[in-house]
Amino acid sequence: MATWPLAPQLFFVVWTRANDFSVTFSLSDVPETQYFVAREAELAEIRSSLRSDGSRRVVVLHGLGGIGKTQIAITYAKRYRDEYSAVFWLSIKDEASIQQSFIKVARQITQQYPNASLLSAVGKQQSQEESIEAVKAWLSLPNNTRWLLIYDNLDNPRLANSAEDAGIDIHQFLPTAYQGSIIITTRSSQVDLGNIIRIRKLISIENSLEILSKTSGRDNLQHGKKLVAN
Numbered sequence: 001m002a003t004w005p006l007a008p009q010l011f012f013v014v015w016t017r018a019n020d021f022s023v024t025f026s027l028s029d030v031p032e033t034q035y036f037v038a039r040e041a042e043l044a045e046i047r048s049s050l051r052s053d054g055s056r057r058v059v060v061l062h063g064l065g066g067i068g069k070t071q072i073a074i075t076y077a078k079r080y081r082d083e084y085s086a087v088f089w090l091s092i093k094d095e096a097s098i099q100q101s102f103i104k105v106a107r108q109i110t111q112q113y114p115n116a117s118l119l120s121a122v123g124k125q126q127s128q129e130e131s132i133e134a135v136k137a138w139l140s141l142p143n144n145t146r147w148l149l150i151y152d153n154l155d156n157p158r159l160a161n162s163a164e165d166a167g168i169d170i171h172q173f174l175p176t177a178y179q180g181s182i183i184i185t186t187r188s189s190q191v192d193l194g195n196i197i198r199i200r201k202l203i204s205i206e207n208s209l210e211i212l213s214k215t216s217g218r219d220n221l222q223h224g225k226k227l228v229a230n
């Protein structure tokens with residue numbers, strides 16, 4: 001039959017679409033600065049730390065509040081989104097934001113995979129704990145290894161040897177299978193996972209002038225140039 005040779009190809013397209021675990025990129029609700037500058041060394045270090053054969057990689061961005069951790073994570077996600085099948089943003093600041101984040105991720109997944117049976121009950125009869133477990137289970141499926149999860153603001157981590165209910169235990173919220181890529185931002189120096197990258201102040205005069213120049217709409221500010229109001 002003339003159409004027969006096409007059938008296996010069509011089957012393959014449908015099969016890969018259904019099994020490549022890709023989810024549309026979206027960072028809605030994440031506060032992105034309009035003018036991001038510099039941080040190329042940090043971005044390169046994140047990239048090389050997350051380079052993987054599919055097994056789990058973790059990078060922790062550690063530094064003071066307001067230093068630029070979240071903006072670096074956003075820039076990394078936008079720049080390298082095509083290298084990941086899915087990128088999900090989770091606020092891990094407190095219990096309420098964790099639950100909201102997981103429910104949002106579950107919805108993002110079910111929009112694209114309505115038949116993902118574990119997730120289909122999210123927002124209906126499922127409890128929040130069940131939604132979290134369903135997302136973790138989906139991210140642990142065999143071959144679903146190319147996702148990037150960003151856990152933003154793990155500022156109050158549970159410390160080893162601390163009381164049961166003090167702080168957020170990040171391990172409860174990590175997919176169990178040892179796969180995928182993870183970026184954690186934190187003000188705490190106590191997060192002891194993966195490669196810890198210390199984020200420092202942007203101090204060079206060139207960086208400061210670049211921010212000033214971009215935010216003011218004046219592209220002629222350079223080091224050593226006299227700034228004259230016009």
Ligand SMILES: Nc1ncnc2c1ncn2[C@@H]1O[C@H](COP(=O)(O)OP(=O)(O)O)[C@@H](O)[C@H]1O
Binds near residue numbers: 036063064066071185
């Ligand atoms: N690389 C950068 N370029 C321009 N502005 C930046 C940069 N990094 C941080 N900022 C500014 O500083 C603010 C705080 O950065 P943020 O990433 O939220 O800090 P953190 O997550 O460390 O608390 C941002 O809203 C942005 O206005």
Ligand SMILES: [Mg+2]
Binds near residue numbers: 069185
């Ligand atoms: Mg932040």
